[in-house]
Amino acid sequence: MKEFETPITQLFRFGLRTDKLNSLNNPGCVTCMNLKPSEFRMEGQKSLIDPFPRPLVKIDENLPQLFKGRKDTYLCARHYIYKVMPDYSLVPLTTWFYSAEHWSFADFGPYVVFNNGNLNIRVDISSGDYYFAPEDEIPNCKVLCNFRGQLFIANTDKGPNWVEWSKIGVQDFSLDGENTAGYIPMPWQGQVYALRILTTSKNSLGMDQQTMLVYGDQGITSLYPVSSPASTYGMELLTYYGIAGKGAVGGDENVHLFVDERGYLRRITAKGIERLGYQEFFEPMLGENITISYDQNRGDFYIAGDTNCYVFSDNQLYEISQLVRTGVFTDGAFVCVKQENLSNDRLFVSNSFDLNIRTIKTITEVLLGSSGNAEVALYWRNNKQDEFRLSSYKRVGPSGRVSPHVSGVEFRLVIRSSDPDIQLDSGYIRWKLTDKRAIRGMYGLAKASAESN
Structure with a gap:
């Protein structure tokens, strides 16, 4: 035949x-x-670098989290903040504190501020010591970020969907005639999960024009600088759907990737929001501790739940048996905190x-x-x-x-x-x-x- x-x-x-x-x-x-697909072939996934000491560092639900600042790299765990040394040893920067929920980080160069969902922790530049910032210094919040030299905070005492910003260069949130500090509720209910900066265009001098994206459980909003009738921030509603969790968005100032509340993978760039799909893989992860880490060198995103980890690379998605809870590109390599599954087939x-x-x-x-x-x-x-x-x-x-x-x-x-x-x-x-x-x-x-x- x-x-x-x-x-x-x-x-x-x-x-x-x-x-x-x-x-x-x-x-x-x-x-x-x-197996990593590419334009020319499909090849075996290589082992990722996890140089951090055990048992000091371990995966604990959605933690730890790595942050690469302008000066130093930090590892934020459930009860401590560590400075990552060149040999990947860890130096504790804080005493024991109340259990962290999810970390956010505001980087002003030598001056940095952390928030763990319960506390604000900042560095004293003169002494180099880290201490818990009182409420009269930084208002209570669950999320923070540096945008254009101003400290942005969200999910505050004013409401879970409120965003506030300080005066330029100082932690002063009081309103006055300068009109540089302010606050505004988002045009959706629910709570703010994350604040992320996105470059949207370039001005006539070739400088980046940026916006602050506010990610919540029931919507996404853009806050952008305006100069008229006064210097403040305008607001544009982007979506009435939110993200799947506090860690369910990752990226840098050029691209964001997130899992939405229905389990769709989406990407945001200066061109807009793009639905990539893959709901059959991420919908089962809803309700889990979803985190997204970004390798800026290779452009790879690592999307992890409680038991599964996917990589979005070159517009293709594949799964790996290394559960990457957090990772950053630093000193010429992508380093992460990972958990190996039993089978690497x-x-x-x-x-x-x-x-x-x-x-x-x-x-x-x-x-x-x-x-x-x-x-x-x-x-x-x-x-x-x-x-x-x-x-x-x-x-x-x-x-x-x-x-x-x-x-x-x-x-x-x-x-x-x-x-x-x-x-x-x-x-x-x-x-x-x-x-x-x-x-x-x-x-x-x-x-x-x-x-x-």
Whole structure:
């Protein structure tokens, strides 16, 4: 019986599918574990650098958090703030304090302010000591940030959706004729979770024009500087949907990535808000301690829940078994606090395909252009109402060939490897029609389908 050959190289150029309703025969994976897709190949995820001492540093729900300041790098844990030294040893900067909820950081150069959801902690520049700032110095708040030399605070005693800002260069929030300090409630209910700076454009001198994005559980707002009729901040409502948690947004001044309250992954740049999708992967994480860390050097985002961690890289999403709770790019490397899961195997499960023919076929051979050891199996079913069933795994031979001999109408290709250096460059599937009732008149269609691919 005549065999046909269909290329599958494109399968290795895409990560996880953006939507579970992704139609048949479209690229995208159901599972892409410890395999990083790229324009040229799919390759094994490398081990990330976690240089921090154990058991002093450990993952504790949504903590710790790393902050890279203009002068120093800090690690903020449940009960202490540490300065990260060049050898990644930790020097405590504070005495024990009440349990932290979630940290935010305002960096003014040598002067820094931290907030842990309960307390404001700042440095005394003259002595270098860190102390708890009283309420008459910095009002009670749960979030803070430095924007244009002003201390912005949010979720204050005025209300959980209020934002306040100080005078320029001083921690003075009193209102007067200078009109530089102020406050405003957000145009949505709920509470403010995060304050993030975003560059939106450049002025005539080539300088960045920036806005403060206020992320809450029920909305996102932009606060932008205005000079008329007085120097203050204008407000623009961006969305009536919020983010999934206090740590569910990450990035830098050029790009923000966040998980929204419905589990969609979204990106904000100067071009606007873009819905990336992936709800089937992030919706199950709602209610967990979601955190997003950003590697500014590679442009990679690490999105972690309580048990799963995903990487968004080069507009593709894949999963890793290293749960990255927090990370920063510093001293030429991305360093993180991570937790290793038990298995570091590489696992690829493609989206469903039927080779463009709705009849029973037998996949006789899979040919992989790859380096490294691997095993191949196939999920198969005969109609859309059936659950997929998994065939047995077969080892790929030295020539890249494996003969699964699996019959069905729809399939998903499965590749498994324990080789950390595995690379998947290209591939073909060889198959033949086995439903004799459909053979007449199908060869021409099958041949055309195979040749078009």
